Amino acid sequence: MMSFIREVGPVFDGSKLPDELLLREKGALQVFYAPFEHINVKAKVVLCGITPGAAQAEIALNTFSMQLRDGVNEAEALATVKSAASFAGSMRSSLSKMLDHVGVNELLGIDSCTGLFDEHKDMVHYTSALKNPVFYRGANYTGNPLMLKEDALKWQIDEILSKEVQQFGEDVIFIPLGPKPAQALLYLSKKGFLKQGQILQGIPHPSGANAERIKYFCEEKEKDKLSSRTNAEVIDDARSRIKAQLADITMSKYD
Template sequence: MGLEQFSTLLSATAYDFTNSLPAELLLTSEGNLQTFYAPFDYINTGARIVICGITPGLQQASRALDEACKQLRQGASIEQAKEVAKATASFAGPMRNNLVNMLDHVGVHMLLGIDSCARLFDTHRHLVHYTSALRYPVFIDGQNYSGSPAILSRSSLRRQVETHLAEEISVLGPKCMYIPLGPKVSEVFQHLQATGLLKAEQILDGLPHPSGANAERISYFLGNKSREKLSAKTNPAALDSAKARILGKLAKLQKADSF
């Protein structure tokens, strides 16, 4: 299932995707979980780094669908519409700034030879592949899915991991570096590592999820908030350990000059 199947529908019909996705785009239902199609199919096969979230939310899905409709109506090919739609919507909104700040903080921009990871969203998009553990938007009881129930515990979600995400990893090859955002996505990558699809050194896990809901964890990770001022909800030892692990892996990659 992809944009090919929906191109006529999307280019010929006026939809408002702001508050919900139309039933025509429903892919699977499993209990209170529903998965809808949105154009996040494009794979940047030349990427050196992959940024992986949980799943596109409604805001991202609506932006991608709006852009795909626009591109198709302007005469773009299916592949062009997929590429532009995904670039427009991936990690859109406030989380993009948080993500860039954290990546720059640990030095990913230096490994890539750019002045800031903000360039991954404009002039240097060719270096990055944006994706999600669940390629297509998932909703639970009509709300954005945020990782509960666990991704690997439900067949419709696990299938997305073991087909779409596994396909992307295979296409991208063994030298690509992966940044899973948040512990729920890290669990998925640990599973894929256990299957032999990835090596441990390819996975830079431990970054706080860039969502605004993680403002305190992000602030501490960036060194903008002291340990003494943290609430009980934030575990500084875990964040310190994660940062040290990320910095260690990056240092090895830079030293080996193998990235």
């Protein structure tokens, strides 16, 4: 696949990934390869999404191809891909705002978590429950069918994510973005690959579709002005739990 990417790119279209990159297919599910292998083992925090979308896959493939064509070695090219493609676009600002609101920036000793995508990127590892991009019925996979119930998806958690989380120490915080990545990490914690206390669950996924939830999580919208699609009690509970968990982590650092 590496040679194919080197020869074909940078002309990849995220919505029409070539069959040469197809890893698995079952019914309406398709799993494609994208170069997201780099792991920042020195990270203090791990941000875990559900799976790269078409836009992220396109950025990753084209960035990797251009890096290789410029003579950059494979390891450096993969590191550049992670920085360029992970949570690319407006998701970064929404995610940073939520992390700052609960105090992750204070835990890390930085002004803002926007730096995790820039000058402080050495402190973070970006990943996904399903590292290779998944499409369902031709669209970005959003959680159905359930990844832990579908063998065509679960293998990525058992064979890829499990090995990845084991490369981090017990002081590293894992932040799943949305309930589906949280379920994957909790599944691995039950298998002993990380501790449940390392998982900071409850932060909404930073996609545009969650704009109202993000605003309420950051306390920028009143409860009585929420639509019926947003469960205020769930978000209130998650926000309070995360702040308490971060406070405990901070205290333990000085014990």
